[in-house]
Amino acid sequence: MTAEATHSDHIPPATARQQRYTAVAIALHWAIALLIIGMIAVGWIMDAMPGGPGSAKIAIIQFHKAVGITILMLTIARIIWRIMNPPPAEPRMPKWQSLLASSVHILLYVLMIAMPLTGWIMASAEISQHDTRYFGTFEMYVPGIPGLPAETREGIAEGFEQIHSNLAWVIIGLLVLHVTGALKHQLVDKDGLLARMAPGLFGNTAGPVDNGQGAIWAFGAAIAVFAIVAGVSLSAPPAGTAPPATTMAEENQTPASKAPAWAVDYEKSAIIFRSGYMGRPFEGRFTKWTAQIQLDTDAPANKDVPVDGYIRVAIPMSAAQTGEPYYDENVSQGDWFDVAKYPEAVFEVTGGVFKDSDTQYEATGVLTLKGAKNPVRLPFTLKIEGTTATVHGETTLKRMALGVGAGTLTAEKGDAEWVQDDVLVVIDLVATRK
Ligand code: HEM
Numbered sequence: 001m002t003a004e005a006t007h008s009d010h011i012p013p014a015t016a017r018q019q020r021y022t023a024v025a026i027a028l029h030w031a032i033a034l035l036i037i038g039m040i041a042v043g044w045i046m047d048a049m050p051g052g053p054g055s056a057k058i059a060i061i062q063f064h065k066a067v068g069i070t071i072l073m074l075t076i077a078r079i080i081w082r083i084m085n086p087p088p089a090e091p092r093m094p095k096w097q098s099l100l101a102s103s104v105h106i107l108l109y110v111l112m113i114a115m116p117l118t119g120w121i122m123a124s125a126e127i128s129q130h131d132t133r134y135f136g137t138f139e140m141y142v143p144g145i146p147g148l149p150a151e152t153r154e155g156i157a158e159g160f161e162q163i164h165s166n167l168a169w170v171i172i173g174l175l176v177l178h179v180t181g182a183l184k185h186q187l188v189d190k191d192g193l194l195a196r197m198a199p200g201l202f203g204n205t206a207g208p209v210d211n212g213q214g215a216i217w218a219f220g221a222a223i224a225v226f227a228i229v230a231g232v233s234l235s236a237p238p239a240g241t242a243p244p245a246t247t248m249a250e251e252n253q254t255p256a257s258k259a260p261a262w263a264v265d266y267e268k269s270a271i272i273f274r275s276g277y278m279g280r281p282f283e284g285r286f287t288k289w290t291a292q293i294q295l296d297t298d299a300p301a302n303k304d305v306p307v308d309g310y311i312r313v314a315i316p317m318s319a320a321q322t323g324e325p326y327y328d329e330n331v332s333q334g335d336w337f338d339v340a341k342y343p344e345a346v347f348e349v350t351g352g353v354f355k356d357s358d359t360q361y362e363a364t365g366v367l368t369l370k371g372a373k374n375p376v377r378l379p380f381t382l383k384i385e386g387t388t389a390t391v392h393g394e395t396t397l398k399r400m401a402l403g404v405g406a407g408t409l410t411a412e413k414g415d416a417e418w419v420q421d422d423v424l425v426v427i428d429l430v431a432t433r434k
């Protein structure tokens with residue numbers, strides 16, 4: 001008896017007799033912890049990457065979104081599991097420490113929900129460029145958001161992007177407190193706290209009293225939420241992929257063409273423009289636009305007779321982005337795009353689409369820019385795989401002739417040339433036959 005008592009007195013508090021969280025709680029804790037830390041790193045990396053059609057950035061954003069939604073579902077399961085399986089009693093510690101630890105835990109739970117939810121709301125509100133596909137499969141939108149008017153969605157997207165980005169710092173702050181606390185217990189108090197959350201793989205932690213219960217409720221609820229959102233998303237596709245609403249362009253009649261219609265995959269498509277400023281090339285893109293396309297791609301090639309088809313592309317000029325806030329601000333002004341007066345540019349096929357060879361086409365039409373109509377020929381290549389068409393077209397526009405930035409001369413100023421007259425417009429489009 002005495003011998004036993006002496007023996008147990010010598011067991012340091014930091015070992016085997018500690019109780020652990022359940023295996024499910026431990027697995028979820030570490031899975032979510034690693035995923036969140038990875039997500040912050042990926043979020044920052046992708047933020048700094050150059051975008052564009054088919055770029056790695058778009059692929060990484062898609063991955064980020066799918067992993068983020070997974071974290072949200074795991075967190076739902078974890079919280080339900082936590083309610084059904086209270087954690088083991090706390091090791092002894094001063095009241096303030098215990099209070100601080102629980103507050104940090106509660107805030108971490110809040111952030112584990114808020115972080116993915118804000119990202120997901122932002123992604124659901126973004127109009128044309130960001131489909132949210134779950135690991136390349138089906139679309140997943142926060143229910144209700146895709147049905148909102150475009151301006152409301154834009155406002156939501158901007159606001160939540162800011163919140164999402166700021167919350168990353170909040171979670172980092174909490175994590176620093178959380179890890180400092182855990183390490184203090186482990187290294188200073190030596191109360192074996194870390195072992196409570198460590199997998200029992202190393203034989204140095206006692207198993208929990210039981211394995212816990214309620215897995216069906218916890219994971220079932222998470223899967224149910226997932227299934228409901230997937231179902232709602234599939235039945236209500238976002239407005240960004242719908243044909244454009246009526247616009248200010250006068251020649252907006254219903255197309256006469258009976259050719260098959262093509263649905264543009266805006267995620268994989270882009271309209272960019274390249275020019276030069278003071279001898280340095282710059283590139284910009286339109287972050288938003290809509291295209292209505294009908295084209296009979298099966299028709300035989302004929303250079304003289306157009307194939308059955310109709311194309312209309314509408315671009316809200318406020319969506320022009322050069323990646324340089326200074327240019328963007330200037331470009332929307334009167335001398336340039338005068339967005340306030342002419343909010344939209346439209347390219348519409350009026351002279352037909354010619355199929356010069358199996359893959360080479362030319363669309364002839366009118367570009368309505370700043371209220372003036374300009375004839376434009378747009379040669380493009382079109383490759384078909386199954387029901388998917390990949391289109392690449394380039395055309396050079398003379399901005400001075402289009403009345404764009406007429407006050408900014410292209411004349412030489414010493415060595416430096418001001419904004420170049422030639423503007424190359426590059427269109428990359430991926431569309432599927434409806
Ligand atoms: C983003 C990363 C992390 C998140 C979101 C997170 C979240 C949480 C939450 C919410 C709890 C409370 C569990 C409960 O009682 O319901 C917890 C407990 C715990 N965490 Fe983390 N954690 C993270 C990373 C870490 C890291 C890196 C460590 C290692 C130093 C760690 C060590 C612990 C320990 C030891 C406990 C158990 C505390 C106790 O026994 O009461 N956590 N964590």
Ligand code: HEM
Binds near residue numbers: 046068069116118
């Ligand atoms: C725990 C989960 C998540 C974490 C920790 C996280 C973290 C981050 C971070 C650190 C950034 C960079 C912010 C910046 O630029 O300052 C970011 C950006 C972003 N996140 Fe998340 N995120 C999470 C979940 C999600 C989810 C669920 C979605 C959407 C479904 C999402 C969508 C986005 C988008 C669209 C961006 C901006 C990408 C860009 O345009 O550059 N995130 N995220």
